[in-house]
Amino acid sequence: xxxxxxxxxxxxxxTENVLGWYAALTARPLPGVVDLVPAAETLLVQYESxxxxxxxxxxxxxxxxxxxxxxxxxxxxxxYDGADLADVAKATGLSEDEVVTVHTGPExxxxxxxxxxxxxxxxxxxxxxxxxxxxxxxxxxxxxxxAVAGEYTGVYPRPSPGGWHxxxxxxxxxxxxxxxxxxxxxxxxxxxxxAVASLPPVPSREExxxxxxxxxxxxxxxxxxxxxxxxxxxYASLGVGRSGAADAAAAALxxxxxxxxxxxxxxxxxxxxxxxxxxxxxxxxTGATCALTRDGRGEAMNAPFAVHAGETLVVGPAVAGLxxxxxxxxxxxxxxxxxxxxxxxLSGLGPDPLAPGVVLPIGDAYEVPPPAVEVAPVRAPxxxxxxxxxxxxxxxxxxxxxxxxxxxxxxxxxxxESNRVGVRLSxxxxxxxxxxxxxxxxxxxGSVQVPPNGAPIVFLADHPVTGGYPVIAxxxxxxxxxxxxxxxxxxxxxxxxxxxxxxxxxxxPGT
Numbered sequence: 001x002x003x004x005x006x007x008x009x010x011x012x013x014x015t016e017n018v019l020g021w022y023a024a025l026t027a028r029p030l031p032g033v034v035d036l037v038p039a040a041e042t043l044l045v046q047y048e049s050x051x052x053x054x055x056x057x058x059x060x061x062x063x064x065x066x067x068x069x070x071x072x073x074x075x076x077x078x079x080y081d082g083a084d085l086a087d088v089a090k091a092t093g094l095s096e097d098e099v100v101t102v103h104t105g106p107e108x109x110x111x112x113x114x115x116x117x118x119x120x121x122x123x124x125x126x127x128x129x130x131x132x133x134x135x136x137x138x139x140x141x142x143x144x145x146x147a148v149a150g151e152y153t154g155v156y157p158r159p160s161p162g163g164w165h166x167x168x169x170x171x172x173x174x175x176x177x178x179x180x181x182x183x184x185x186x187x188x189x190x191x192x193x194x195a196v197a198s199l200p201p202v203p204s205r206e207e208x209x210x211x212x213x214x215x216x217x218x219x220x221x222x223x224x225x226x227x228x229x230x231x232x233x234x235y236a237s238l239g240v241g242r243s244g245a246a247d248a249a250a251a252a253l254x255x256x257x258x259x260x261x262x263x264x265x266x267x268x269x270x271x272x273x274x275x276x277x278x279x280x281x282x283x284x285x286t287g288a289t290c291a292l293t294r295d296g297r298g299e300a301m302n303a304p305f306a307v308h309a310g311e312t313l314v315v316g317p318a319v320a321g322l323x324x325x326x327x328x329x330x331x332x333x334x335x336x337x338x339x340x341x342x343x344x345x346l347s348g349l350g351p352d353p354l355a356p357g358v359v360l361p362i363g364d365a366y367e368v369p370p371p372a373v374e375v376a377p378v379r380a381p382x383x384x385x386x387x388x389x390x391x392x393x394x395x396x397x398x399x400x401x402x403x404x405x406x407x408x409x410x411x412x413x414x415x416x417e418s419n420r421v422g423v424r425l426s427x428x429x430x431x432x433x434x435x436x437x438x439x440x441x442x443x444x445x446g447s448v449q450v451p452p453n454g455a456p457i458v459f460l461a462d463h464p465v466t467g468g469y470p471v472i473a474x475x476x477x478x479x480x481x482x483x484x485x486x487x488x489x490x491x492x493x494x495x496x497x498x499x500x501x502x503x504x505x506x507x508x509p510g511t
Contacts, residue, residue, distance in 0.1 A: 263340075387492075
């Protein structure tokens with residue numbers, strides 16, 4: 001077993017028995033461990049404790065054997081009518097009926113999840129069906145599509161882009177956040193596919209509707225306006241990331257200024273909004289600096305103010321930073337999904353992005369009176385390069401020494417393709433020191449992932465749970481709000497953190 005440090009609050013366990021480690025740490029969680037992400041050859045452990053202490057405790061863990069798994073087996077009915085069935089038959093030299101027979105023959109095991117909530121990577125695929133991904137991925141694969149790629153087979157829980165070969169379809173309820181176990185396919189679950197002539201209909205589910213005459217009505221909103229709170233943790237092994245406010249410090253400040261509970265939900269705005277209040281409220285706006293007008297009268301950033309019923313608040317575009325946070329005393333009382341009210345744009349969980357006509361109820365998520373000091377410093381515009389501190393690793397050994405020097409000595413620029421998933425950068429390409437592909441492994445917020453073109457991407461709040469490109473470094477937690485507020489065109493420089501580097505370690509020989 002080898003341990004690689006992954007930023008300040010996560011580590012990667014490299015092991016041939018990923019599911020055994022996952023089962024052992026799930027059955028007897030270690031103090032301070034908050035989430036686990038099993039992957040192809042690694043287990044990502046996210047923690048809130050001390051790195052050295054956790055490594056010591058891991059040396060005392062005995063991984064479970066595969067025979068110790070007790071997950072209920074799952075049988076998935078499939079209508080083999082996929083768009084790529086004929087092409088797969090041609091590529092493998094099998095008939096279409098033989099492809100179906102070969103695919104339904106094995107018993108599969110969910111090795112790990114990722115890509116989308118409830119998407120399981122199933123091992124056990126017959127070698128005759130192991131094909132590389134499509135040269136051109138589809139922009140939209142329908143929910144329920146059964147597919148193969150490489151050594152895996154899987155089922156798409158929701159519509160999404162994808163480059164796997166589509167063999168058929170199913171209506172099995174792969175993902176339902178209202179269930180006690182949201183994911184049908186969890187790591188360690190055994191799965192069989194059964195060929196059927198027809199499928200039962202997909203059960204419909206009524207969405208909750210807003211009630212009452214109060215709340216906040218969205219009159220106008222720029223793109224990427226969402227509801228956010230502190231996010232959802234503990235579901236990464238099911239393919240669900242934390243999400244939450246991209247600039248967590250700004251959202252926390254807003255709640256603190258209003259006396260709200262820390263998890264209270266607020267609005268995250270990237271390009272302003274016009275909001276009509278149907279009831280009186282105490283409001284504060286933090287984060288990116290912008291002009292505020294309440295029925296034509298100016299208001300100050302980082303200082304709570306009263307809004308009367310019927311009044312309209314206009315939040316202008318940011319002049320410094322990118323994301324502004326509008327909070328009300330009591331928080332926004334939108335429905336909770338897996339313990340959070342956050343919108344996750346990658347997974348599709350939580351409320352839809354803001355749009356005209358949406359009415360947001362106001363809740364009662366407060367526990368103390370508003371603080372006596374009701375003002376905080378406002379961020380001033382700056383033309384200086386943004387300096388972001390990073391910890392090298394966990395995959396810095398995939399890059400040349402010149403690549404790390406380049407990364408830490410040159411300036412990069414934020415591109416317009418950036419969003420809540422990640423900040424895409426343009427600048428000097430980072431060259432790899434080895435060929436081949438990195439097996440899929442867990443990712444954390446702040447990971448600086450480098451695809452084959454060499455252009456780094458810094459993952460933000462809605463990043464994928466797993467990824468297949470090497471991570472050269474991880475942004476320190478204290479600097480995540482800085483990179484989250486970087487605007488397109490902003491110049492960024494990375495510097496090595498002052499924390500001593502310990503990207504890899506060996507645990508006790510007995511493990």
